[in-house]
Amino acid sequence: SKRFYSSAKKLTIGLIPADGIGKEVIPALSSSYSNSPNFNFIELNAGFEHFQKTGTALPQETLDRLKNECSGALFGAVSSPSHKVAGYSSPIVALRKNLDLYVNVRPVVSVASNKDPNQKPIDILIIRENTECLYIKQERQTVDEKTGLKVAWADRKISEYASRRCGKMAFEMALSRDKIRQSLRLWDTRPKVTIVHKSNVLSITDGLFRETVRGVKENDSMYDGVDMEEQLVDSMVYRLFREPHVFDVVVAPNLYGDIISDGAAALVGSLGVVPSANIGDNFVVGEPVHGSAPDIAGQNKANPIAAIRSAGLLLEHLQLHTQASAIYNAVDDVLKTGTFLTPDLGGNSTTQQVTDAIIKYLPD
Numbered sequence: 001s002k003r004f005y006s007s008a009k010k011l012t013i014g015l016i017p018a019d020g021i022g023k024e025v026i027p028a029l030s031s032s033y034s035n036s037p038n039f040n041f042i043e044l045n046a047g048f049e050h051f052q053k054t055g056t057a058l059p060q061e062t063l064d065r066l067k068n069e070c071s072g073a074l075f076g077a078v079s080s081p082s083h084k085v086a087g088y089s090s091p092i093v094a095l096r097k098n099l100d101l102y103v104n105v106r107p108v109v110s111v112a113s114n115k116d117p118n119q120k121p122i123d124i125l126i127i128r129e130n131t132e133c134l135y136i137k138q139e140r141q142t143v144d145e146k147t148g149l150k151v152a153w154a155d156r157k158i159s160e161y162a163s164r165r166c167g168k169m170a171f172e173m174a175l176s177r178d179k180i181r182q183s184l185r186l187w188d189t190r191p192k193v194t195i196v197h198k199s200n201v202l203s204i205t206d207g208l209f210r211e212t213v214r215g216v217k218e219n220d221s222m223y224d225g226v227d228m229e230e231q232l233v234d235s236m237v238y239r240l241f242r243e244p245h246v247f248d249v250v251v252a253p254n255l256y257g258d259i260i261s262d263g264a265a266a267l268v269g270s271l272g273v274v275p276s277a278n279i280g281d282n283f284v285v286g287e288p289v290h291g292s293a294p295d296i297a298g299q300n301k302a303n304p305i306a307a308i309r310s311a312g313l314l315l316e317h318l319q320l321h322t323q324a325s326a327i328y329n330a331v332d333d334v335l336k337t338g339t340f341l342t343p344d345l346g347g348n349s350t351t352q353q354v355t356d357a358i359i360k361y362l363p364d
């Protein structure tokens with residue numbers, strides 16, 4: 001079998017397929033590398049389906065094994081129900097919190113198309129704050145005294161601490177992207193961070209996010225070479241559709257980051273090709289941006305590319321840059337060739353066929 005890694009040390013990677021197509025896209029790649037001399041994969045439980053079987057969505061054993069045995073992990077997708085289920089809480093939100101994976105980075109990149117070579121390339125890195133905002137899930141319901149009708153409430157938390165470390169990650173990544181572009185002579189524009197907020201309406205919460213991220217640059221001369229701009233979230237959506245090529249690094253509170261990255265995925269073909277990595281100071285979990293897609297689950301037609309690119313992000317974060325690039329290039333080769341595409345990209349190939357095609361492009 002092909003060797004993913006040249007590192008002498010064998011790395012243990014936790015695989016958490018979770019629900020729906022997560023169970024197809026995560027094993028697709030790892031099974032092809034089951035004999036790798038450089039990797040151990042251990043499969044771990046989590047998800048709504050696991051909750052239905054056992055009453056637990058994120059078992060303590062999964063957390064313990066991640067912390068004690070793994071260098072990193074890959075998470076598939078989760079199907080939390082849209083209504084409240086007693087005792088259930090989203091395992092991915094809990095995992096991010098438990099391992100303090102405080103940002104979710106989502107690269108949205110177009111692959112040069114043979115059909116339209118004049119299209120301006122899109123290369124955006126969305127940095128989503130991953131621990132707070134409305135996702136603290138402090139919701140409650142009351143009854144309005146006058147009308148007797150229900151009222152639902154949700155608290156939203158934005159802290160200086162979380163906004164600052166998220167902002168710092170954005171500026172650091174803008175610098176390192178610039179370094180790579182300069183070394184490859186790819187780009188002639190300055191690196192830029194766009195801060196997304198709605199502080200014209202939510203001046204206390206979004207105002208704090210905006211001010212804190214601005215402060216990261218204003219208080220550190222290391223970031224003098226990085227431009228900074230701001231965008232209200234509604235006009236950010238408009239600009240993303242009109243001129244996506246002008247964005248470099250985009251940083252946003254949790255909910256806005258979640259929404260704009262799904263939207264941005266439409267600009268590069270499909271949600272099925274956009275990866276992410278949940279990053280903390282001590283751990284990283286790769287995770288495709290797409291959800292569990294119950295409508296196509298079990299049919300071998302899910303696009304494995306987002307999961308495979310997420311494995312690339314995981315390797316990149318573990319400093320295995322050559323191996324990460326090999327994955328990105330193999331995926332790009334398959335997309336450019338256009339022979340093996342899943343239905344979301346207009347083809348009729350299966351999950352396994354696309355995976356096999358990508359593996360063929362990886363160096364031996």
Ligand code: GGG
Nearest residue numbers: 077078080090288289290291
């Ligand atoms: N891989 C991303 C994913 O699973 N997205 C769906 C999601 O985040 N759902 C939240 C949940 O089901 O708890």
